[in-house]
Amino acid sequence: MIIHDAICEKILVSLRGVLAHRLSRQGLSQHRISSLLHVSQPMVNKLLKKPMEEYLRQLHEVGLEREVVEYYVEILCSLAFRAPRDRFELASYQVVNTLALKAVCSKYKEIFTSCSEGLPVDPDVEYYRVALLRITSIEGLHRVIPEVGSNLVYAPRPPASVYEIIGLTGRITRTLNGVAVTGEPMYGGSRHLSRLLLTVSTLNPAKRVGFNTRYEEVYVEALRDLGLKLAVSGPHEDVEGFWKRVEMAAREKPDAIADLGGKGLEPVVYIFTTDFNELERILVSLVKRNP
Structure with a gap:
């Protein structure tokens, strides 16, 4: 679980960056983005100053292909615009943990079962x-x-x-x-x-x-x-x-x-x-x- 938690944290930071860029491009204000991502508005501004490609590169370094990340980001962006807030938040937890499992278990397959326990569920x-x-x-x-x-x-x-x-x-x-x-x-x-x-x-x-x-x-x-x-x-x-x-x-x-x-x-x-x-x-x- 320590490995899983550590990778979750790395993924969360970079994923927030990708989401901030995508949501901003789709017309969402920094105030609204900060509310969705549970960060301050100055933090959203900071996330947007770094190129999205840099966040995608960081995710690739932990074992996540660009196509996989973009697939899940598109789902989250659509939920942000169309679904109730709690649906977006549950999906966000699920996406972060799913990506973390993909990254962790590509290297540590023997802990796949243990690192899939205790996740928030819908x-x-x-x-x-x-x-x-x-x-x-x-x-x-x-x-x-x-x-x-x-x-x-x-x-x-x-x-x-x-x-x-x-x-x-x-x-x-x-x-x-x-x-x-x-x-x-x-x-x-x-x-x-x-x-x-x-x-x-x-x-x-x-x-x-x-x-x-x-x-x-x-x-x-x-x-x-x-x-x-x-x-x-x-x-x-x-x-x-x-x-x-x-x-x-x-x-x-x-x-x-x-x-x-x-x-x-x-x-x-x-x-x-x-x-x-x-x-x-x-x-x-x-x-x-x-x-």
């Missing part, structure tokens, strides 16, 4: 963790996972943006022995699937959970046999076309969208449910169709 994220374990424990689940991997997203309340939807920062993938989960649950953790859930739930607020599976005719048939309303989208010429057609499909208020894919897009089935229990029942049915 009850909605913890609820998601329990559901994720249930879903990924379904026997044979690997059969329905697409090549690009799956993700599980959850909106504790009707979302106004993707940053109010919890998802994995990584994904669920197939392995020789079943499935593997990478990444951490976080608000805005899955941009693609979270955006899909946001699109669907805007028109049908009862939909709070999303998951994606392989596209197979046998799965489409199984979903219809379960009495689910299915919409079809694609094939697509590009990503912009994908979103236009998905938005059209969402107007049908479907329980699932069978997407035919296109250039650079694997065909997949997106499933949307009111809760995790319903999703679990659907996935068990799909697994049984492909023994």
Whole structure:
């Protein structure tokens, strides 16, 4: 824990610097930034005087790649503008500790378990963790996972943006022995699937959970046999076309969208449910169709 705490402190200082720059560029006043970061306004001014590249270099020195840092910073910046203060603060704790674990455990893998204890938790994220374990424990689940991997997203309340939807920062993938989960649950953790859930739930607020599976005719048939309303989208010429057609499909208020894919897009089935229990029942049915 001493190593973890020390790296947490180093990361916190540099992360504040990156956040101060990003929030300032997006129009936030130094007074507002100081309140969010729990530092004085003169300290914010001091943070802004040092180039952001210097903070990114310092984070790289402790083992954090620029892409990883920028990914989490973008989530925090979005929460700063759109989410309640307590949501931003919980996410900040989570980000600092997640980055510290990544840095520490790249060198000291044997202490991974001990350094992950005692972190502040969000009850909605913890609820998601329990559901994720249930879903990924379904026997044979690997059969329905697409090549690009799956993700599980959850909106504790009707979302106004993707940053109010919890998802994995990584994904669920197939392995020789079943499935593997990478990444951490976080608000805005899955941009693609979270955006899909946001699109669907805007028109049908009862939909709070999303998951994606392989596209197979046998799965489409199984979903219809379960009495689910299915919409079809694609094939697509590009990503912009994908979103236009998905938005059209969402107007049908479907329980699932069978997407035919296109250039650079694997065909997949997106499933949307009111809760995790319903999703679990659907996935068990799909697994049984492909023994």
